[in-house]
Amino acid sequence: MLAKDYRNNFIEKLLPLYDVLEAESFFYIILEDFHQMKRIDLALNPTYVFSEEDLAKWNSVLEKLEKEIPIQYILGNAHFYGLEFEVNENTLIPRPETEELVEWIIKNNEFSEEIKILDIGTGSGCIAISLAKNLPHAKVFAIDVSKKALETAKKNALKNETEVTFLIKNILETEDLEQQFDIIVSNPPYVRNLEKEEIKKNVLDYEPHLALFVEDNDALIFYRKISELAQKNLTENGQLYFEINQYLGKEMIDLLEVKNFKNIELRKDIYENDRMIFGKKV
Known part of the structure; x- marks a missing residue:
């Protein structure tokens, strides 16, 4: 079957669930993953044919997309800050907004001398590994409560040729981080249960709730705890960064003012939502 004909059928089958642009983006993501072809390659080779074996693989992915399983989980990988990460049901799928947080940290520290960074709730390791890759003078540590998530993060560090020290730890039960850091960053659970109706089915049904949701009556539980630890375990002029709930x-x-952080800065993401915040320990 001609690939261009399959493309039309593929998009048509997904239209009840996804808009045209998203369905089309899925096709080209899979095309590159399966055939190492980009959109331009197919345009320049309109007679490219999918074999029976190819079609079986494509149809298997299509069936999963029709169940609204995230494309990243189907293929087992996601791209973040120019790197590729293994993802699975134990890790959140890295998002573009989080890339902006990483960019902020890199811009603020690219000319620093040797620094120590801690990523709390690392998941796939995307923040910690991206920082280690782009700040070669940094010594990076990452913690998570999930053993399975850390196993994935360790694979991703090897895959991206970075050195990160991974530790299993429940941050809510931690009284001291036992060493000093120049930077602490976290993208903790922050979606309130009352906001579940805003969450797409592909996220709600498949991404790990442990990494997503907090109780409505204590939505800042992780931020409060991490801020308290940061006051103990950040160096003088140490930096604290969070990804946050847009509301x-x-x-x-x-919260950061109460915890005595200074130079507090709230930033919007690419979608104009309040998404990340910075504070300095002085």
């Missing part, structure tokens, strides 16, 4: 920007500013 709780003011509350996060208030």
